[in-house]
Amino acid sequence: MSSGHKTVTFFLTVICALLLVILGKCLGWPLWAWLAAAASLVAAPAAVALISSRRKNPLPRELTLEPDLPIPPLERREQRVTRVALPSDTPDYDFIFSATVRWYPIDAPSDAPLVSPGALATDAVLARARTISAQRSPGRCTLVQHELNGELGTMLPDPSGRVYAMAESVDLTLPDQDRERLAKLSGVRKDEAVWEHERRYEQNKRSYLGDDVLKDTGSAVVWWLSRNNDRIDTTVKDIGLLAQLSSAANNQDVPEPFRHLVPWPEEEQEDDGEPSATDLFDRMLVMMGFTEDDPERALFVDRVADASEKAARHETARAIRQRFDPQEDPGTHDEPPPSFGPS
Incomplete structure (x- = not known):
């Protein structure tokens, strides 16, 4: 019998004894009834102890020896x-x-x-x-x-x-440094793409003027006729200028059939004090319809100046650049464009 069972049996025995005493007093039991009640009070706990000792404990004995063992910690996963x-x-x-x-x-x-x-x-x-x-x-x-x-x-x-x-x-x-480097590389690639696009655009314009428009006098006349809305009279008057312009663009002399149409030959300019080459070129630009804010004007001027340089007309080329593009340094005109790659 466990200690818990013993405690319960003791209290039940005491309570039963008190009840029997009260009941015996109230009923006026004889002596033999008191002896019988006392015997039953002594026999009842003994019987309960005997019955409890024969019952098997549901918990193994080894588990009841130390009931307060700590719970093992859970594995951290x-x-x-x-x-x-x-x-x-x-x-x-x-x-x-x-x-x-x-x-x-x-x-x-x-x-x-x-x-x-x-x-x-x-x-x-x-x-x-x-x-x-x-x-x-x-x-x-x-x-x-x-x-x-x-x-x-x-x-x-x-x-x-x-x-x-x-x-x-x-x-x-x-890392912050890598993020900054990537941002710089991205900016350089974008700038390089824009510069490459502009360079190809300028090359296409130069190729268009040199290989198509100013290929010869006939091509220049057709181009000028299309720009003047088919005004034949104006185009006919400008054939001499167009012949001179196409010849200069191709580093050639004016073809014989058009020489008589070229205004103000160079020999007369030197002898009679006629307008300079830049004056004539200025008049030609006006007659061709180029305005000062026309982006094709600067490209056209640059093309003619390059042709003059190749024809060994260095003074004329320098005068054209100084007059029509004074901000440009003639000495650095042929320098290659800057590189956008890392130094």
Whole structure:
């Protein structure tokens, strides 16, 4: 009988004795009734103790010896991984990876070696993250972070088959210096694309004027006729200027059939003090309809000045540039355009 049972039996015996005393007093029991009641009070606890001793205890004895043993702590199955470098698709530009790794062990054979499940889980998560990041641009850091959150959010077994692992709360960043470098490179590429577009545009314009419009006097006349809305009389008057212009653009003398149409020959200019070449060129620009704010005017002037240089008319070329483009330095006209690549 346990101590609890003994305590309950004692109190029941005392209560029963008090009830019998009260009942005997009220009923006026004889002596023999009092003796019988006393005997029953003594026999009842003994019977209860005998019955209790024969009943089997439902709890093993070893579990009742120390009832206040501490509960063993639960195994921790997560850990935070911070600031791990992951490669990108651009050399020397690494992502900085942080995440919470979670896992649970897989049942293993009894003879399997002991392992560190946290280490296996972390290695498996980093391998999965590295496979994705190595194919992504460092300039898309935020997008790659969301992609990793989705890809690593599924429990998958590690290569050893000992744990299931996943990651959550993924944080992916780039160092500040790398972010600044990428921004500068992007700006340079954009500027270079604009400059290349402008250069091709100018080359196309030069090619159009030199290889098409001013290819010969006939082409120049047709072009000038189209620009003057088919005004034949104006075009006929300008044939001499057009012949002189196309010949200068091709580094050639004015063809014989058009020489008599060329106004103010150079010999007469020297002898009679006629207007200079730049004066005549100015008049030609006005007659051709070029205004000072016309972007094609500067290109046209530059083309004629280049042709004069190639024809060894250096003074004329210099005078044209000084008069029609005074801000340009003739000495640096033929320098190549600046490079937008890194120094």
